Amino acid sequence: MFDIEAHINTANAISPFVPAIEFRDVDLAFDDRVILDKISFTIRRGETKIVLGGSGSGKSTIIKLVLGLLRPDAGTILVDGEDITQCDEQELTEIRKKIGMVFQEGALFDSLSVYDNVAYRLAEEGIDEDEIEHEVVRMLRFVDLEDAIDKMPIELSGGMRRRVGIARALVGSPPIVLFDEPTAGLDPPTARTICELAIKLRDLEGVSSIFVTHEMNNLKYLSSEYAIVDGEGNVHFEEEGDKLCLINTKVMMIKQGNIIFDGTDEELQLVADPYIHRFIKGR
Amino acid sequence: MNPFSRFLVELQDITLLFWRMLRGLRKQPRYFDEMVRQMDSIGVGSLAIVSLTGFFTGCVLILQAYPTLEYYGAQSSAGQSVAITLIRELGPVLCALMVAGRVGSAISAELGSMVVSQQIDAMRALGTSPARKLVTPRVIALVVALPLLTVAADIFGLIGGGIIARYLYALDANSYITSLRTGITIQDILGGIVKPIVFGFIIGLISCHKGLTTQGGTVGVGKSTTDAVVLSSITVIIADFFLSKVLQGFFSSTLF
Numbered sequence: 197m198f199d200i201e202a203h204i205n206t207a208n209a210i211s212p213f214v215p216a217i218e219f220r221d222v223d224l225a226f227d228d229r230v231i232l233d234k235i236s237f238t239i240r241r242g243e244t245k246i247v248l249g250g251s252g253s254g255k256s257t258i259i260k261l262v263l264g265l266l267r268p269d270a271g272t273i274l275v276d277g278e279d280i281t282q283c284d285e286q287e288l289t290e291i292r293k294k295i296g297m298v299f300q301e302g303a304l305f306d307s308l309s310v311y312d313n314v315a316y317r318l319a320e321e322g323i324d325e326d327e328i329e330h331e332v333v334r335m336l337r338f339v340d341l342e343d344a345i346d347k348m349p350i351e352l353s354g355g356m357r358r359r360v361g362i363a364r365a366l367v368g369s370p371p372i373v374l375f376d377e378p379t380a381g382l383d384p385p386t387a388r389t390i391c392e393l394a395i396k397l398r399d400l401e402g403v404s405s406i407f408v409t410h411e412m413n414n415l416k417y418l419s420s421e422y423a424i425v426d427g428e429g430n431v432h433f434e435e436e437g438d439k440l441c442l443i444n445t446k447v448m449m450i451k452q453g454n455i456i457f458d459g460t461d462e463e464l465q466l467v468a469d470p471y472i473h474r475f476i477k478g479r
Numbered sequence: 480m481n482p483f484s485r486f487l488v489e490l491q492d493i494t495l496l497f498w499r500m501l502r503g504l505r506k507q508p509r510y511f512d513e514m515v516r517q518m519d520s521i522g523v524g525s526l527a528i529v530s531l532t533g534f535f536t537g538c539v540l541i542l543q544a545y546p547t548l549e550y551y552g553a554q555s556s557a558g559q560s561v562a563i564t565l566i567r568e569l570g571p572v573l574c575a576l577m578v579a580g581r582v583g584s585a586i587s588a589e590l591g592s593m594v595v596s597q598q599i600d601a602m603r604a605l606g607t608s609p610a611r612k613l614v615t616p617r618v619i620a621l622v623v624a625l626p627l628l629t630v631a632a633d634i635f636g637l638i639g640g641g642i643i644a645r646y647l648y649a650l651d652a653n654s655y656i657t658s659l660r661t662g663i664t665i666q667d668i669l670g671g672i673v674k675p676i677v678f679g680f681i682i683g684l685i686s687c688h689k690g691l692t693t694q695g696g697t698v699g700v701g702k703s704t705t706d707a708v709v710l711s712s713i714t715v716i717i718a719d720f721f722l723s724k725v726l727q728g729f730f731s732s733t734l735f
Contacts, residue, residue, distance in 0.1 A: 263604050289606045297604040303597035317605045320508065364605075 214277035216241050216372050216404035217262055222271035224257060224453075231257050233453040234271070239406065241371075242444055244398045246415055246461075247408045248475065249450035255408040256300070258450075259374045262406065263297060264288040275372070296365030296373040300380055302357035304349040304364070310336070311345050314364045335363040339393060355386030362393055373397060375407045379414055391417040396431060398444060399423040412476060419445045419461035449475070493688045496610060500618060500684075503611030510616050517620035521582050525628055528581060529574050533632030536569055537561055537639030545648050554648075558655040559662025561640035566663060566671040570633040572719050575678035578625060579711040583686040586617055587707035590690025591700035599691065609691065618683030625679035626672045633671065666730040674722050681718060682711045 217239040224232040231254050239245045249255045260266045261273055264280050273280050275291055283291065304313050312319070314335055318328045336342045339359040349357060358378050365373055375394060379387035391414055397403040399422050407418060421433045422442055436442050447464050449457040449472060457464060457472055464476065480488070540561045548554050590613060593599050599609050637659060644650040689707035693699045 260600070263600075265600055265603055285608065292604060292606050295604070297601070299597045299601055301596065303601040305598055305601070306592075306596075316607075320605065320607055322508065364601075 214241075215239060215274065216243070216276060217406070218272075218274040219258075219261075220272040220274070222261065222268045222273060224254075224261070224266065224268050230453050232261075232268070235450075235453070235455050236271075237448060237455060237458055239404055239446075241404055242398070242402045244394065244405045244407055244418060244445045246418055246445065246447045247406055247450060248410060248415065248447060250410060250475070253450045254453045255410075255450055256376050259297070259376050259406060259408060262372075262374060263292060263295060293368065294370050294372055296367075296370040298358070298361050298365045298373065298375045298378045300377045301354075302349070302361035304352075304357055304360055306349055308349075309345075310341070310347050310349070310352070310360050313349065313360060314367055316364060317367050331367055332363075335366050336360075338366065338396075339363045340389075355382050355389065358382065358386075358390055359393070362390070366397070369401070371403060373403050373405045375405060375409075377408055377410070379409065379411055384413065387411070387413060388417065392423070392433060394418060395421055395433060396423045400425065400431070412478070415447065415461060415476075419447065489688070492692065493684050496614060496688050496691075497680075497684055499608070499610035500615045503608060503615045506611065510612060513612070513616040514619050517616050518624050521578070521617075521620050522624035522627060525578055525581055525624070526631060529577055529628045529632045530635045532573055532577050533565070533570065533635040534639040536573055536632075537565060537636030537641075538643045540564055540569070540636070541640040541643045542647070545644065545650075549648075554650060555654050556658055556662070557644050557648075557650055558637075558640070558658030562637060562659050562663045563667065565636040565640075566633050566667045568719070568723070570636060571629050571671055571674040571678065572715065574629045574632045575625065575675060575682065575715045576712055578621070578628065578678075579682045579686075579715060580708055582621065583682045583707050583711045584704045586683070586686040587690040587693075588700055588704045590687060591693035591703045594691060594693045595696050595700060614683075614687040614691075617687060618680060621679035621683040622676055623679075625675040625682075629671060629675040666726075670723075670726045670730065673726065674719065677718060677722060678715050681714050685711045685714060 215238045219235055219237050221234045221236055222232055223234055224230075235258075237245070247255050247258060257266065261268055262275060262280075264283065268281060271281070276294060278291060280288060280291055304310075305316065308316070311332055314332045315328045318331060333342065333345070336345055339362050341356060341359050341363065344352060344356060344360070349360070352360065362378070373394075378394075379390050382390065394405065394407055395418060398405065398418075407414065409415070419442060420436050422436060424432055424434060426432060443460075445461070447457065447459065447461050448455060449464070451471060456469065457467060464472065467473070541557060544560045545554070545557055548557055548560065590599070593602075593613075602609050602612065641652065641655050644655050645652050686707040689703040689710070693703040695702070
């Protein structure tokens with residue numbers, strides 16, 4: 197029988213001094229088509245890296261590489277200091293316990309209820325049913341979907357599916373969370389809610405994350421707002437200003453498998469590159 | 480990639496899937512609940528169509544064979560002719576083809592839909608092997624259910640043949656049953672059970688492989704479903720020839 201506390205401790209056992217994720221000269225091609233061309237970057241612990249880029253630029257591929265769902269042709273990928281390119285499927289399973297993944301459309305299991313979807317990882321590990329229930333309720337409360345616990349995925353709206361996907365990714369409190377275009381196709385208020393969840397994870401839970409998107413509103417929220425908890429335990433979002441400048445959020449832009457920008461959002465606004473300028477201004 | 484290379488790559492992928500499935504049997508969790516669910520869906524769900532197919536196959540066999548047997552004055556062998564044809568060949572093959580159409584397509588479409596909606600990626604990301612969770616229960620369920628369905632098809636076929644012999648050709652029922660009992664050997668029955676076990680593996684592995692390698696959205700799901708049924712059916716018919724030859728050698732004392 198597994199202990200959920202031990203599970204969470206194992207998942208959280210990420211070393212404080214090594215980067216959460218590191219890419220070193222990673223190459224990937226499908227047949228003759230180059231997807232990623234010698235890309236290198238680092239994500240520190242507690243940092244959010246917003247990955248921007250057009251469709252087909254290789255953004256989502258980066259996430260699949262971090263999870264070990266794809267293997268690079270060359271280069272090294274380190275997750276919590278461990279080279280995952282050398283791991284077999286069994287070792288990758290252990291590393292994946294440290295990672296939560298939020299898919300583009302939620303990728304919920306159609307045949308399972310919301311409860312079973314969120315409980316999936318813990319149930320697979322044979323954790324006691326009472327502890328699973330406690331954890332599932334906690335995560336659904338975090339995404340404000342406690343009432344949907346018995347619903348099937350088909351009964352949920354697009355935004356609710358993404359939030360259930362987030363709850364499923366966060367079960368076991370993984371220290372790294374990957375978001376693959378989680379707001380694509382959502383209305384602005386729901387997209388804002390998803391971004392707020394990502395901000396809460398970053399600022400209140402110390403989670404390291406990759407947030408793949410091509411929507412500028414997401415960039416604005418994530419790079420300029422932070423979450424604080426007041427004396428009564430309520431979470432508030434405030435904009436950075438003179439007294440606080442966010443340093444735990446970086447922006448990276450990909451174009452045709454190459455990194456064309458890696459820095460802060462303030463630096464991004466000053467870049468003269470016409471492609472970047474057109475991407476962020478929309479004209 | 481030329482067709483021969485593509486064939487070799489597919490063969491390699493199916494062999495690897497088979498190997499992963501076998502390795503998955505040794506590890507926990509073993510998904511017994513899922514296996515039982517699949518057996519219910521595959522076995523109980525296919526019983527009606529398989530029984531109907533068996534029944535009318537038996538009917539048509541006696542319909543075609545009886546006039547010839549009558550011409551040679553061998554009406555008393557009617558039961559034997561139906562039994563041997565059904566139990567050795569038509570029962571296992573027709574049953575496998577019906578199951579390939581009904582179950583193979585369903586497996587391929589289900590897994591293909593899971594691929595295009597990223598549910599397979601999600602499963603791997605959550606630390607579960609799709610081979611163990613999805614492939615093993617389905618293949619095992621097919622291997623268990625197909626021989627049982629074949630037996631059901633055989634029984635209904637023999638009943639169908641008996642009804643036509645009795646009411647269309649006025650053959651004495653005792654004569655038909657005696658002919659059946661003397662005509663069927665234990666080797667016939669064993670051969671008729673071994674074949675569907677192999678066919679179950681073939682249909683399960685090909686359908687799961689086609690589903691898991693779906694590419695190109697919903698159009699890809701349709702294509703992989705068609706491919707799964709066509710490839711399973713062809714492979715079943717080809718395998719039937721080689722299995723018959725092997726069983727013939729194994730039971731060399733019989734007329735295989």
